[in-house]
Amino acid sequence: MMTPGGSGRLRPLPTAMYAGYSGTASSWVAKTSVSASGKRIQREMAELNVDPPPDCSAGPKGDNLYHWIATIIGPSGTPYEGGIFFLDIIFPSDYPFKPPKLVFKTRIYHCNVDAAGNLSVEILRDSWSPALTITKVLQAIRSIFLKPEPYSPALPMIARLYLTDREKHDEVAKEWTLRFAK
Amino acid sequence: MAVLSFIDFFSTSIQRVAISTVVNICRKLPSESPSLFMDAVPILCNILQYEDRQLVENVAICLTKIADQVCESPALLDQLCRHGLIHQSTHLLNLNSRTTLSQPVYNGVIGLLRKLSSGSTLAFRTLYELNIGYRLKEIMSTYDISHSVSTTHPINACSNQVHEVLKLVIELLPASPEDNQLALEKESFLVNQPDLLQRFGTDMLPVMIRVLNSGANVHVSYGCLSAIHKLTCLSKSGNLVELLKNANISSVLAGILSRKDHHVVVVALQLAEVLLEKYSDTFLNSFIKEGVFFAIEALLNSDRGQKNQVSGFIQGSADLSQKPATKETVKCLCQSFEKSPSSSSKTCKIENDSVYRLATRIKESFFGPEVFNSEKGLTDVLQNLKDLSVALSALMTVPVDAHVLHDEKFFSIWNQIRERLNGRESVSTFEFTESGIVKSLANYLSNGLYQRKLSKGDPECDHLPLVGKRYEVFTRLLWSDGEATSSVLVQKLQNSLSSLENFPIVLSQFLKQRNSFAAIPNGRCTSYPCLRVRFLKAEEETSLRDYSQDFVTVDPLCCLDAVNQYMWPKVNLEPIESVEAKDQAIECQSSQLQSTSISCQGESSSPMEIDSVPSDAPQSQGSQVEDQTQLPGHGSGSEQENASSSSSEKEDALPRLLFRLEGLELDRSLTVYQAILLHKLKSDIETTNGSKMSGPHYITYERDAQLEDSSENLVSPRSMEDDEYRPFLSYLFAHRLALRLKGSSPPAYDMLFLLKSLEGMNRFLFHLVSLGRINAFGEGRLENLDDLMVLVRPVAHSEFVSSKLTEKLEQQLRDSFAVSTCGLPPWFNDLMDSCPFLFSFEVKSKYFRLAAFGSQKVHHHPQHLSSSNVHGEGRPGTGSLPRKKFLAYREKVLESAAQMMELYGNQKVIIEVEYNEEVGTGLGPTLEFYTLVSRAFQNPDLGMWRSDCSSFVGKPGEHSGVLLSPSGLFPRPWSGTSTTSSDMLQKFVLLGTVVAKALQDGRVLDLPFSKAFYKLILGQELSSFDIHFVDPALCKTLVELQALARRRKVFTETQGDSLAAKCDLSFHGTKIEDLCLEFVLPGYTDYDLAPHSDNDMVNLDNLEEYIKAVVNATVCDGIQKQVEAFRSGFNQVFPIEHLRIFNEEELETMLCGEHDLFNMNEVLDHIKFDHGYTSSSPPVENLLEILHEFDKEQQRAFLQFVTGSPRLPHGGLASLSPKLTIVRKHGSDSSETDLPSVMTCANYLKLPPYSSKEKMKEKLMYAITEGQGSFHLS
Structure with a gap:
């Protein structure tokens, strides 16, 4: 939806749902050489392999270094326990000056994740800094599993429920986890 | 009615009878035949001025009756009010009918009131009882507005409305010494009713004083003053004193x-x-x-x-x-x-x-x-300020190296000053100026630089970084508690400036447009009077020949340079071949120019017309030149232009003459007119009239000793080593205040400089504050990188606008001579060059149109177009230029645009677009064409712009093919070797041309440029902090990295190298090396950032280099070529330098129209309803509701549907011309199925009367979304 002009160069898209942004990103990749922030990403990949954060794993989806896929296992003690959540990670070409783009591919009932899977996490927006890495980002996401941030929600409805009726919220979240993430 | 026609011949008693007859007639007047009694009104009005009281009152009653009869019809009422009557007219005034009454009519009403109140005590009393003061106050307070509006006709300043009001006010306050019956009566009335007078005073005084404060017009200020004077004479209440004190x-x-x-x-x-x-x-x-x-x-x-x-x-x-x-x-x-x-006595009454x-x-x-x-x-305050000023001056003598000492002392002095400024007992303007604090502050900040011209060898150049540093410190202090202090300071400066400056306005009502013959420089007719100049050889000059002993006429608007060229061959003693050839060339050229007119000229056909009239009879000269032939209509400006340009080509190394007027050297770059004017003004009163110009002038000439190298050896601070403050300083000193200004009024110059400094600081606030933070971090005074974040609150631009100067320029621009010949007094140009922020946007736009496009466009202010434009369409600036039709192709918009610009780009024509195979033409398609072109330029495939590659927030259904750049369009960096570049540069050339053309024709473009790009257009340099407007995230990181680099540098300088590495030089806890940054431009890896070093990764050692390279690529070298291409394209239409008087926001408004679309409050005021609709008919109400519900995109679409352009011109809906009109569409029987249609040229929306709001919304949405992109008959 953004660059139909460049669509001729696009590779087949993984899913129709998120065609827009991934299309843009991969068209950029096609234009720019891998060397751009490649070294940085490679380094992060190595780091991640050596010392992965708990319950998380991530790696390139195919041969494209800028398109990763990550999994987070719902931490125990939360309504998400036992669920396996898939995320798409797109690195912009000017990474690490810009944050990577993370999208949940698995549906999740969480006040910081909107219906399309986009996250509302501060470090992925304004407080992004090149000092952060994908490892830290994954850790941050895992931490919102443990403790949602209802005051900067993506879905205010869920946030409200979370604040007012925690039990009901947990119940729905558990049900969603059961239904979509297992 | 015959009764009235002959009333003059009757005796008084019969007249009375006649009038009562008329009154009776008026009572039974049929409202259908207005013309009859309208004929009578002038006569009635005449009678109003008769001495006989009874008669006058009768007529007043009569007029009231007429008014009563016709008050249904505003048009007739207007006509009537021109002659006016009191109750009716006060009533009119109270009704805020100014919107419906035309200006002269309104003035007439006030004038009538004035006459009435002077003629009758009854009226006088009524006026007071009607609380006229309140009404008048409102009129006066809209003074400023009315002033900017009432500029259509270069009217005599006297006749403007405020003047009328003041007359009335003065009339309402009877002068006591006059022993006439009426005045006494009035006075006793006022004495008996002090509360009425007091109320009047309460209403009027503050307004008058405000007007007095801002108004530069002598007439107005005189009026205000006398009114206040009279008021104080009469009043006895203590309340008034209070008022006066407050004011x-x-x-x-x-x-x-x-x-x-x-x-x-x-x-x-x-x-x-x-x-x-x-x-x-x-x-x-x-x-x-x-x-x-x-x-x-x-x-x-x-x-x-x-x-x-x-x-x-x-x-x-x-x-x-x-x-x-x-x-x-x-x-x-x-x-x-x-x-x-x-x-009858025409002598000045004042001895x-x-x-x-x-x-x-x-x-x-x-x-x-x-x-x-x-x-x-002297008051304590003054004394105190003086002391501080002295202390500040003393600080100048402290050696410049003692940084700490400087900082401390300056800090303490400034704190005291600030306390004074913010203190309980406010500092008066007088104290502020008299204390010399301005001078010493300016002197200290600039280290004395502001007083002189910077030249290359100046040792002071070394101190420029120091100056920058001082400014930075000052900025920090000034903004330490928000913007309050700084705006106080600005306020003070403004007050002082307006009390000090005495820039003259040159009104030349006497110089009527008439054709005359100018012998110099190239013998031709001009449409304005010439100057009579006698060129005398300087006494000690031996190498030159005598010129003629007689007076010659000189074109007042030619440059002294041109005169020089003309004179040189004539006075040179050594007749060299080349000179002669040149001489001939000039003659040739001049006779060529003359050929149209010279044939009719009769007696004198030589290009040199020696004026034989005795010098003491300038009048006869006028009459002589008046029977010259009419020049063809086209402006003399262009003629002059090519004349001077062609001759300047030929000569470069010609020796120069030095012109002196009464012993003083004249500035060569000025026109003769300006030079003489400047000279005259030195000793003259504030508002001169042109009469002095007609007198003969004696100009001596001599050979200029040194061959002046034309390049100003002004060193721009560009050559500085340390470039931290560069953009700021170059902004500050680049258009330096012309030193001429300094000569005329030193205190005003000080004020101006400090104001300019403040404005610069305000503009570069983010820059300076960030820089301060970076340094602080570098020196270890700040610990956390997060503290680098700054939130600046600059003072609003409007605070820098000097109302008095704006007013003056307004007045000047209303002068027909000045406008038609661009002959503004030089100080305007100087001020515009150096301190454009002093003037309001409206005045600047006018000045810009004058400077860039010549005179004929100035007066086409949007407000007046509807009345003045016969074409029934038009946007600002359409004027009377020829129109050209152009056939465009929808499929190939950019190609069409290129072709169009090639054909008409450099011509002053209005382009009208029509599309291939579509019938529509006129304004609508033209506007739409510009919109389409704007959109085409944003196609990401062109590779022109940066795009935020990490922004994925695209909404579904957004316009496809348009790239996303949340901070606005900014050129994408391309390194020199890129293959696509030539094609892309071509696009930038085209873009420049289109933008210029749009500005010239007053079209609106839909191109969201980033603020930084506007800065580039305005010719400013960009710095790393401007990346903020391009890519805020990148800017933030760069600033942080910069701070790190700075800290490292400080450590390396102060301590050993080994230690530096150990200190906290981490980036948010990560080592720079661990960031794994490659030495490439983020996002644009194909850009050649640096000659490849062996180390490809960024580390602490090359961090600074890396930052510089990135900044350079992003806002300097990487886009240099694109910007140059843009400028070259722009210059094809008109010189881009003319834009410099604007700031970024103003330029954006000029180019893209209003930022916000319509708000609902103003919608009703500016939409007309016609042909079956009124503002209260249900479909219209529905429509307004729908418009209200529209989101921004839908509003844009609606606007595009109706007007052809998705944005509104500057001024919003109000300046749409013609006004947006909504009419009822009478279609087939089933109106429900009809679609709305439009006539874009007339901004006409034809809306079928749908039964329900939902239906209407559905149809409207369908129309505005589907109806885009073609014009067909409806």
């Missing part, structure tokens, strides 16, 4: 006393005297504080000096003031407010030495000896 009358008076106009000063003195007499205790102190006494003293001194010299001077000044009264049509000021215009006498009297009676004991007479 700070004393400072106003002080300011006025420093003016040069005779009459104004006299009235001001009278007022001061009355005040002192009546309320001596209250005003004495404030008079001292505000410097009224000081001003009076100064007046006395100057007068005394003149007296000693020649007592005849007074006589001379009397001549000055009498001359205009007798010879010229202009009335002396005091007469313009006279009750009866018939006053010449009255100023002196009054001043002495005041001094003697009120100034105790202790007051003028100069030291004691």
Whole structure:
């Protein structure tokens, strides 16, 4: 939806749902050489392999270094326990000056994740800094599993429920986890 | 009606009968036949001026009756009000009918009221009882607005509305000394009813004082002053004193006393005297504080000096003031407010030495000896400020290397100053200026640089970084508590400036447009009078020949350079071949130019017309030149332009002549007119008239000794080593204040410089503050990188606008001579160059149109287009230029645009677009074409712009093919080797041309440029901090990295290298190396950032280099070529330099129209309803609701549907011309299925009367979404 002009160069898209942004990103990749922030990403990949954060794993989806896929296992003690959540990670070409783009591919009932899977996490927006890495980002996401941030929600409805009726919220979240993430 | 026609011939008693007959007729007047009684109105009005009271009152009743009859029809009412009547007219005034009444009519009504109140006590009383003061207050307070609106016709300043109001006010305050019956009656009325008078005073006084403060127009200020004077004479209540005190009358008076106009000063003195007499205790102190006494003293001194010299001077000044009264049509000021215009005595009523006498009297009676004991007479505040100023100056002598000492001292001094400024006892304008604090501050900040021109070898250049540093410190201090202090300072400066500056306005009502013949420089007819100049050889000059002994006529608007070229061959002693050839060339050229006109010229066909008229008869010269032939309509400006340009090509190394006027050298870059004007003005009063220009001038010439190298050896601070402050300093010093200004008024120059500094600081606030933070971090004073984040609150631009100067420029631009010939006094140009922020956007736009496109476009202000434009369409600036049709192809918009620009780009024509295979033409398609072009430029495939590659927020359904750049369009960096570049550069050239053309034609473009790109267009340099407007995230990181690099540098300098690495040089806890940054431009890896070093990764050692390279690529070298291409394209239409007077926001408004679309409050005011709709018919209400519900995208679509352009021009809906009109569409029987249709050219929306709102919304949405992109008949 953004660059139909460049669509001729696009590779087949993984899913129709998120065609827009991934299309843009991969068209950029096609234009720019891998060397751009490649070294940085490679380094992060190595780091991640050596010392992965708990319950998380991530790696390139195919041969494209800028398109990763990550999994987070719902931490125990939360309504998400036992669920396996898939995320798409797109690195912009000017990474690490810009944050990577993370999208949940698995549906999740969480006040910081909107219906399309986009996250509302501060470090992925304004407080992004090149000092952060994908490892830290994954850790941050895992931490919102443990403790949602209802005051900067993506879905205010869920946030409200979370604040007012925690039990009901947990119940729905558990049900969603059961239904979509297992 | 016959009764009325012959009424003049009847005796008084019969007249009365006749009038009552008329009254009776009027009572039964049929409303269908207005013309009959309209005929009678002028006669009735005539009668109004008769002496007979009864008659007059009868007529008034009669007129009221007529008005009653026709009050249904506004048009007739207008007509009637031109002759007017009191109840009706006060009623009119109260109804806020100014929107419906035209200006002259309105003025007429006020004028009528004035006449009425002067003629009848009844009216007088009624007016008071109707609380006229309140109404008048409102009129006065819209003074400013009305002023910017009423610029269509270069009307005589006297006839403007405020003037009328003031007349009325003065009339309402009877002068006591006059022993006429009426005045006495009125006075007794007022005495009996003090509350009425008081209410009047409460209403009027503050407004008048405000007007007085801002108004530069002498007439208006004179009027205000006399009104206040009368008011104070009459009033006896203490309330008034309170009012006057609150309004700070004393400072106003002080300011006025420093003016040069005779009459104004006299009235001001009278007022001061009355005040002192009546309320001596209250005003004495404030008079001292505000410097009224000081001003009076100064007046006395100057007068005394003149007296000693020649007592005849007074006589001379009397001549000055009498001359205009007798010879010229202009009335002396005091007469313009006279009750009866018939006053036969045309002498100035004010005796010449009255100023002196009054001043002495005041001094003697009120100034105790202790007051003028100069030291004691000063207030504490003044004393204190003076001390501070001295301390600041003393600081200058401290060696510049002692940074810490400087900082501390400056800090403490500034703190004291600030306390004063914010203190309880406010600093008066007088104290502020008199203390010299401005001068010392300016001096300190610039390290004395502001006083002189920077030249290359100047040792002071080394101190530029120091200057930058001082500014940075000052900025930090000034903004340490928000923007409050700085705006106080700006306020003070503005007040002082307006009380100090005395830039003259040159009105040339006398120089009528007439054709005359100018022998120099190239013998041709001009459409304005010529100057008569006698060129004399300088006495000691031997190498030159004598020129003619007679007077020659000179085109006042040619440059002295051109004169030089003309003169040189004629006076040169050594006749060299080449010179002769050149001579011939010039002759050739001139005769060529002449060929159209010379044939009819009769007696003199030589290009040199020696004026044989004796020099003391300038009148006859006028008559002689008047029978010259009419020049063809096209402006002489262009002619002059190519004449001078062609000759300047030929000559470069020609020796120069030095021109002197009365011993003073003339600036060569000025026109003859300006040069002489400038010279004259040095000794002249504030508002000169053109009459002096017609007198003969003697200009001596001599050979210029040194061959001037034309390049100004102004060093731009660009050459500085340390480039941290560069953009700021180059902004500050690049358009330096012309030193001419300094010569004329040193204090004003100081003010201007400090104001400019403040404005610069304000503009670069983010830059300077960030820089300060970076340094602080570098030096370890800041610990956390997060503290680098700054939130700046700059002072609003509007605070820098000087209302007085704006007003003056307005006045100047209304002068027909100045406008038609671009002959503005030089100080306007200087100020525009150096301090454009002093002027309001409206005035700047006018000036810009004048400067860039010539005279014919100036007056086409949007407000007047609807009436003045016969084409029934038009946007600002359409004027009377020829129109060209152009056939465009929808499929190939950019190609069409390129073709169009190639054809018409550099011509002054209005382009009208029509599309291939579509019938529509006119304004709508043209606007749509520009919109389409704008959109085409944003196609990401062109590779022109940066795009935010990480922004994935695209909404579904957004326009496809348009790239996303949340911070606006900014050129994408391309390194020199790129293959696509030539094609892309071509696009930038085209873009420049399109933008320029759009500006010229007043079209609106839909191109969201980023602020940084506007800065580039304006010719400013960009710095790393401007990346903020391009890519905020990148900027933030860069600033942090910069701070790190800085810290490292400091550590390396102060301590050992080994230690530096150990200190906290981590980036948010990560080592720079661990960031794994590659030495490439983020996001644009194909950009060649640096000659490849062996180390490809960024580390602490090359961090600084890396940052510089990235900044350079992003905002400097990487886009340099694109910007140059843009400029070259732009310059094909008109020189881009003309834009420099604007700031980024203003430029955006010019180019893209209003930022916000319509808000619902104004919608109703600016939409017309017609043909079956009124603003209350249900479909219209539905429509308005729908519009209200639309989101921004839908509003844009709606606008595009109706007007052809998705944005509104500057001024919003109000300046749409013609107005947006909504009419009922009568279609087939089933109106429900019809779609709305539009006539874009007329901004006409034809809306079928749908039954329900939902239906309408559905159809409307369908129309605005599907109807885009073609024009067909409906």
